[in-house]
Structure formats: structure tokens, C-alpha cells
Amino acid sequence: MTLKLKLQLAISVAVLVTAVVVAGYAVGSLRSQAAADVARIRAEKTAQVKQDLADKVNTVYALIDAQYREAADERYLEQKYGQRLEAILDVAGATLREHLERARRGEVPVARAQAEALATLRAMRFDGGKGYLWINTVGRPYPTMLMHPLVPRLEGTVLDAPEFDCAGDANRNLFQLAVELTAARGEGFIRYSWPEPDGNALLPQMPKFSYVRLFKEWGWVVGTGIYVDEAVREKLAEITSGIRKIRYGSEYFWISTAESPVPRMVMHPIRPELDGQRMDAKEFELVVNGRAQNLFSAFRDLSSKDGEGFVEYTWPKPTAAGAPGPAAPKVSFVKRYRPLDWIIGTGRYVDDIEVAIAEKTAAAEEQVGALVRRIMLASLVVVVLAVAGVSFLAATLTKPLAKLVGLSRDIAEDEKHLSRRIGLRSRDEIGQLATEFDHMAERVEASFRNVREQRELLLSVLSNVPHSIYWKDRRSVYLGCNDRFAQRFGLPSTEAIVGKTDAQLGWSDEQRARLAAGDRRVMDEGAPLLDEREHLRDASGRDIDCLASRVPLRDQAGNLIGMLGVFVAIPPDDRALSA
Structure with missing residues (x-):
């Protein structure tokens, strides 16, 4: 291929590469901006959605909390269930008065009328069997239970046991409080805790809200109530019904x-x-x-x-x-x-968010396509003009540059040609280029020779040192080792260590942990760690004792880039002395 054609091709390639780079940069910038816009849109819309969801849930949460607290409030219970409880006691009172009148008319003795009244009220049930009536006396200081359909063992018992200290915030005796309340006002509400019935069994004590009334003629206190959890469930059923809509x-x-x-x-x-x-x-x-x-x-x-x-x-x-x-x-x-x-x-x-993002992405890709087409068209025009100019210039440069090109090719193919020189003597720019090229070749030749000598010396030193030497990067990944290290720890060559870690050399967890601790100490402190006693296992499975030394490796700027380590095996006869 002729120099003229090469120059034409080089200029064309340079222009095209520049165009590609410019187009790539522009495309990258557009896509980066589009990606940033997409991320911003997604983040903003998602944040808006999340805030809106949190606000809505907090509103419903506050509604449920207010309704729950209201359901357990005494004023609500009185308003919601007071009339129902009063109506139940009205029925019980009517029943008691009926038996009282029979006794007054002489149809039955008082004791029998009372017994029949107790039996009648004992059988009364409501609220799915959980609602019932009880009757106690007005005795002081503590009354006696006359009838309790769920806990009949209490009947005839003076109600002074500590288990009845469950009424109000002060944990007053429930039945004593009922006597005091009805004596003062004739009737009223009491809040306390009491076992909740479940079929034929009693569940643990639950909050209860009851209404008590004095039946003065016989000196009885009649009571009934509703468990607060039942009231709460009814209230929550109303709440959930509203939230459902x-x-x-x-x-x-x-x-x-x-x-x-x-x-x-x-x-x-x-x-x-x-x-x-x-x-x-x-x-x-x-x-x-x-x-x-x-x-x-x-x-x-x-x-x-x-x-x-x-x-x-x-x-x-x-x-x-x-x-x-x-x-x-x-x-x-x-x-x-x-x-x-x-x-x-x-x-x-949030599929609508993804739809908006897809539209934004499609618009960005359309912009990218249009930009690439414009850049390619402009590049084609520039290539045509550049090729025409290079064709004229190449005609004046072909002959003097041929020798320079030939020697450059030889040197590029093999460094042994660095000893050759162009020897072109000319005062124009090409002659100056040839002279400087010769000077450069001399310096490069000297540099190659120096590097080769230093490399041979270093390899010789590493190969002949009777100790295991290795070097790692800052992540404790091996970068190399000498022949002694490779042989001792079962590596086929020194190149095989590159990229490995301690975990891949067959050492135990305990050994790896000790080595890693030493490496971290050198990396963290940036100071040598010398003559540390180590116990390792070589490739043959033989345990060896050695002294480990580690020193930090730094670049020309003084930055820590890794560490170099040396394992010096301790001869068997010296182990006892060094222990």
C-alpha cells in the first residue's frame, strides 16, 4: 500500500474515528441525560405515590384508633349499651315484682317466691349465651351471692375474696361497690374485669361494663353487663364496613x-x-x-x-x-x-409510571438517532475534503518518507532493529524528523537494555533466595511469587499464583485467619511486620514452622499499593530454641 493511500486512509480513519467518538460522546451524553431524567421522574413519581399512600393509611389508622378508643370509653358504652342493659334489668325487675306480688297475695310463701324468682332469672340468657343476670344481697361490709348462673360455687358465699377486687381504677371490691352505688342512687354502671363465658367454659378475665339495680323490697342487687371486647368487635365491624367502601x-x-x-x-x-x-x-x-x-x-x-x-x-x-x-x-x-x-x-x-418512562425513553432514542445521522453526514463531507487535500500533499512527501517508513516498520517488528539508524540528512521538517527519530531510537535502545538487565537480575535474585517470597495487592490477592514459594505450596509455576487468594492454597481456616490478620495489620498501619511465627502446611501435607515478615509496597507517590511477604522456614533443630 502506497504512502499516499496510507495517508488518505489514515486521514479518513481519523475523521471517521473522530466522528464516531464525537457521536459516541454525544449519544452517551444524551442517553446519560435521558437516564438521569428517567431516574428523576421515577424517583419523583414514586416519592409522590409513597407519600400519598402513607397519608391515606395514616388517615385510616387515625380513624380506627379513634373508633377503638371510643368503643372502650365508658361514656360510649353507656350511650351505646345503657338502654339495652336497662331494658334487661326492667324485664328482670318485672319478673321479681311478679313473684313479690304472689307472695304478698299469699299465693306462695316468701321463701318459695324468692326461690322461684331466682330460678327464673338464672335461666335468662342473651347476647349469644354470654349475657346473664346475677343477684347478691346488700349485706355490709361485704354482700353474699344469692345467684350466679355461671359460677354457682359462689352462691351463699360472702363476697370478700381478693379475686373480686377488680372494679374501677382503684380495684374496689365489685359487689361491695355495687351495694354502695345502689344504696346511694338505686342503680348505676360499673366497669370491672370478669371471666368471659365460652359455651360451658370460662375464658380468662376480660373487661366488662355492667348495670346494677337495687330491688329494695327483698334487699337484692340485680346486675347484668356486656363484655367490652364484644362492644369493641361491634364497633370495629362498623369501622371495617366503612373502610371496605x-x-x-x-x-x-x-x-x-x-x-x-x-x-x-x-x-x-x-x-x-x-x-x-x-x-x-x-x-x-x-x-x-x-x-x-x-x-x-x-x-x-x-x-x-x-x-x-x-x-x-x-x-x-x-x-x-x-x-x-x-x-x-x-x-x-x-x-x-x-x-x-x-x-x-x-x-x-405504578405501571402508569413505567408507561411515562417508556415514552420518555423512546423520545430520547429518537433524538439520538437524528443526531447520529447528522454527525455521519458531516463526517462524510469532511472525509471527502480531507482525502483530496492529502492526495496533493502526499505527492511531495512520498520519496523522503519511504526510508523512514521502512525503518520504522522494521523497528516496530523487532526491537533488535533499534541499533539501526535512518541517516537521512535534510534540513527540512522530514530531515529533522529523521534526526529526532535516530535520537529517540538510541534512547529507547538504552532503556530496553537497562530494563532487560534489571529484570534478569531481579529474577535471578528471586530464584536463588532460599525463602518463599510473594507479593499481594491491597485486597490480599496474589500478584506473584518466586520459584521457592510455588514449589513449596504446590503451584505449577510462579504465574499460577496470580489472581489467587489464601483460600485457594489449601490452608486451614485458622491458618488463613492468621495470615489475613497479618496482612490487614500491614495494610492498615503501613508499617513492616517482621519475624512473626507462623505454622503452615506445604503441598505435600507436611507442617512447617517459619518466620513471616511483611513489608508494605508503595508507588512513586508514596501510596500503599500492596505488600511483600517472606516465609523463612525454621529448621527442625532450631524450633525448640525459637519457641
Whole structure:
């Protein structure tokens, strides 16, 4: 290929390479900006979505908390259940008066009328069997139980046991307080704790709200009540019913428990068939926050740790008719309501964010394509003009440069040609180039000779030192070793150590830990660590004792770049002395 053609080709390639570099830089800049815009858009929109979700859940959380606290408030209980309890005592009072009148008319003795009245009230039940009536006397200082249908062992007993100190904030005796209250006002409400009936059994004590009334004619106090948890359940049923109807767009709220091993669904407005079910179906085994796990267990674990948090997963997206549709990416916010051990959550599908990002990316790619086409067209014009100019210039340079090119080719092919010189004598720029080329060749030849001598000397020293020598980078990865090290530790050559770590040399965990500790000390302190006693195992499985020395390696600027280590084997006869 002629010099003229080479120059033409070189200029053309240079222009094309420049064009490619410029185009690559421009394309890279555009794509980098587009990627930054995409990341910004995704971050901004995701942050907006997350803030909106957190605000909505916090609102529902506050609603549930207010309703829960109201359900356990005495004023609410009086307002909600007072009339019902009064009506029950009205019925009981009417029954007692009926038996009282029979006794007054002489139809039956008083004792029999009282016994029949007690039997009648004993059989009364309401609220699914959990509601009942009891009767105690007005005795002082403590009354006596006349009738209790669930705890008959109390009947005839003076109610002074510590177990009855369960009323009000001061833990007063329940029945003593009932006597005092009815003596002062005739009737009233009392809050206390009492075992809750469950069929024929009694559950542990639960908060209870009761209404007591004095039946003065016989000196009896009649009482009945409602368990607060029943009131709370009724209130929460109203709350969940209202939350079930809340919608914002196609989104909704759900509530699950925080129980283990798998939570249950309290309320799901889109999938009401899940209500009360344990959420252990296969459909709930999803990739949540990048890890395969049960979705509702992930809600529980996250809220157990931090109280609240965000989760990312895929979930069927409701159709326009409200039915579950195809799965779509979703971000949800969950918050734990500890008084009920509920997890309140809502989410939003973020596929619309990805659609906006896809549109932004497509627009950016269109800009990139247009820019590349413009750059390529401009480059083609420049190449044509450059080739024309080079053709004219090459005609005046071909002959004097031929010799320079030939020698340059020889030197490039083999360094032995560094001893040759061009010897071109000319006062123009090409002559000056040839002279400087000869000077450069002399200096390069001297440098090659010096490097070769130093390398041969270093290899000779390393090969003849009777100790194991190695060197590592700052990550404790081997960069090289001498022949002695390679032979002792089973390496086929010194080159085989490059890129390995201590874990790949067959040493035990204890040995590797000691070596790593020594390496870290040298790397961290930047100071030599000399004559440390080490116990290693060579390639033949033989244990050897040695003295290990490590020194830091630094570059010309003084920066720590690694370390060099030496293992000096201790002869068997010297081990006892060095121990």
C-alpha cells in the first residue's frame, strides 16, 4: 500500500474515528441525560405515590384508633349499651315484682317466691349465651351471692375474696361497690374485669361494663353487663364496613392480622372471599422487595420491625368492573395497629409510571438517532475534503518518507532493529524528523537494555533466595511469587499464583485467619511486620514452622499499593530454641 493511500486512509480513519467518538460522546451524553431524567421522574413519581399512600393509611389508622378508643370509653358504652342493659334489668325487675306480688297475695310463701324468682332469672340468657343476670344481697361490709348462673360455687358465699377486687381504677371490691352505688342512687354502671363465658367454659378475665339495680323490697342487687371486647368487635365491624367502601380511583384499603406463622385477612374489599382466611395460598407467594416470600408475612415482618414501611410486588389489577385483572407492579404502604395487632395497608399500581418512562425513553432514542445521522453526514463531507487535500500533499512527501517508513516498520517488528539508524540528512521538517527519530531510537535502545538487565537480575535474585517470597495487592490477592514459594505450596509455576487468594492454597481456616490478620495489620498501619511465627502446611501435607515478615509496597507517590511477604522456614533443630 502506497504512502499516499496510507495517508488518505489514515486521514479518513481519523475523521471517521473522530466522528464516531464525537457521536459516541454525544449519544452517551444524551442517553446519560435521558437516564438521569428517567431516574428523576421515577424517583419523583414514586416519592409522590409513597407519600400519598402513607397519608391515606395514616388517615385510616387515625380513624380506627379513634373508633377503638371510643368503643372502650365508658361514656360510649353507656350511650351505646345503657338502654339495652336497662331494658334487661326492667324485664328482670318485672319478673321479681311478679313473684313479690304472689307472695304478698299469699299465693306462695316468701321463701318459695324468692326461690322461684331466682330460678327464673338464672335461666335468662342473651347476647349469644354470654349475657346473664346475677343477684347478691346488700349485706355490709361485704354482700353474699344469692345467684350466679355461671359460677354457682359462689352462691351463699360472702363476697370478700381478693379475686373480686377488680372494679374501677382503684380495684374496689365489685359487689361491695355495687351495694354502695345502689344504696346511694338505686342503680348505676360499673366497669370491672370478669371471666368471659365460652359455651360451658370460662375464658380468662376480660373487661366488662355492667348495670346494677337495687330491688329494695327483698334487699337484692340485680346486675347484668356486656363484655367490652364484644362492644369493641361491634364497633370495629362498623369501622371495617366503612373502610371496605372507601375508594380512591381503583385503589382500596385492606386489613390483615399480624399473627404467625401466616396472617389472616380481616377485610379485603376486592376479594371478600378472603375475609377470615389464612393467607397461605400459593398465589400469595410473590417476589416482595426483591425476595421471594409470602406477601402478608412480609407485611407482618416489616411492620413488626419498624411499625410501618413500603413494599414493592405485583398484584392483580382490578378491571373497570371491579374484578381482579392481570398482575401489575404495585407499591403498598402498611402500618401496624398494635392494640388490635392489625396491619392496615393500601397500595397503588405504578405501571402508569413505567408507561411515562417508556415514552420518555423512546423520545430520547429518537433524538439520538437524528443526531447520529447528522454527525455521519458531516463526517462524510469532511472525509471527502480531507482525502483530496492529502492526495496533493502526499505527492511531495512520498520519496523522503519511504526510508523512514521502512525503518520504522522494521523497528516496530523487532526491537533488535533499534541499533539501526535512518541517516537521512535534510534540513527540512522530514530531515529533522529523521534526526529526532535516530535520537529517540538510541534512547529507547538504552532503556530496553537497562530494563532487560534489571529484570534478569531481579529474577535471578528471586530464584536463588532460599525463602518463599510473594507479593499481594491491597485486597490480599496474589500478584506473584518466586520459584521457592510455588514449589513449596504446590503451584505449577510462579504465574499460577496470580489472581489467587489464601483460600485457594489449601490452608486451614485458622491458618488463613492468621495470615489475613497479618496482612490487614500491614495494610492498615503501613508499617513492616517482621519475624512473626507462623505454622503452615506445604503441598505435600507436611507442617512447617517459619518466620513471616511483611513489608508494605508503595508507588512513586508514596501510596500503599500492596505488600511483600517472606516465609523463612525454621529448621527442625532450631524450633525448640525459637519457641
